[in-house]
């Protein structure tokens with residue numbers, strides 16, 4: 001794994017013509033032979049007018065990199081972070097990795113006792129109650145963060161995944177949309193003063209490749225008819241990406257950058273429930289014996305690999321100066337507008353233009369503001 005080190009602006013950096021206002025930091029990678037080579041930061045590339053925001057950065061990391069690899073050598077002490085659902089699976093690994101790198105992490109959980117049990121043994125964490133489907137809970141969670149101190153990293157990770165039954169929150173909103181989108185939109189809005197105070201904050205919205213197929217049901221967002229677990233999940237994940245695009249457009253100027261991240265497909269080590277085994281086998285996610293298949297290049301990842309792109313978005317200087325993008329496999333994803341079916345060998349998860357559409361992003365923002373205001 002290449003090691004990265006960070007330095008402030010140097011003559012090396014200037015020598016490649018990357019100097020100028022806002023260039024910031026240069027990143028070096030150590031090659032196999034031990035020599036250093038500069039990986040330009042996105043900010044440096046932009047200062048030179050070199051890069052399209054939505055093009056891959058060619059980071060030194062890959063689909064197989066882990067959260068530990070990505071944060072190796074980075075010191076996050078003094079940075080304050082919130083991870084929603086930061087006690088289970090991907091969220092737990094993100095919490096562990098950020099805390100190990102020195103960040104002060106608050107886990108936001110609807111059941112703090114359950115979260116504390118799941119995080120047993122991890123030191124230096126705070127756990128605070130948050131039910132994303134309850135506006136009063138969101139506001140109560142955010143209140144202590146409005147004391148003027150900065151929030152550097154907000155990871156909107158919690159979600160309801162493929163809920164087999166239609167469920168609604170107390171306001172009547174479909175549960176996946178309410179949790180993943182409405183709750184995180186409201187939370188992020190409430191935390192804007194703290195994010196602004198960081199003078200360089202990252203908001204990571206954990207989405208999914210399902211955003212490719214997600215349709216925002218503008219006329220029936222809450223599934224008064226035709227509930228389908230995949231459509232509901234995919235709508236909520238498309239909303240995460242559109243929210244990222246508009247959040248970044250509105251707040252980049254005050255130093256808040258937003259990134260959407262697809263972690264990969266992570267079913268965990270198992271053992272898996274017998275009733276889901278045949279479906280997992282059909283999707284190419286377990287072998288004949290029911291053992292989890294790990295093939296990161298095909299998107300099938302361990303929890304540690306899945307958390308890598310999330311912490312890259314949250315803390316890596318490689319992402320300095322960019323936002324409003326969709327990451328996967330530890331890089332900005334390419335845009336692929338072909339329709340691609342999911343098969344046992346292939347899980348389409350690149351970006352597409354529809355999920356990043358700025359007009360849809362504005363439209364969803366306006367609608368969401370109304371829904372959150374109406375309570």
Ligand SMILES: NC(=O)c1ccc[n+]([C@@H]2O[C@H](COP(=O)([O-])OP(=O)(O)OC[C@H]3O[C@@H](n4cnc5c(N)ncnc54)[C@H](OP(=O)(O)O)[C@@H]3O)[C@@H](O)[C@H]2O)c1
Pocket residue numbers: 084085086087088089090091108109110111114130131132133156157158159160161179206207208209262263264265266267
């Ligand atoms: N796993 C995958 O294959 C995969 C693939 C693509 C994208 N993702 C995305 O990655 C993220 C994490 O997924 P995961 O697989 O790690 O999921 P997970 O283990 O099911 O975690 C979901 C978390 O959300 C929390 N949550 C649910 N409703 C909540 C509410 N009303 N208020 C506060 N927290 C709530 C849950 O808390 P409780 O413990 O209280 O239930 C749990 O901690 C999600 O955004 C998911 O869409 C996952």
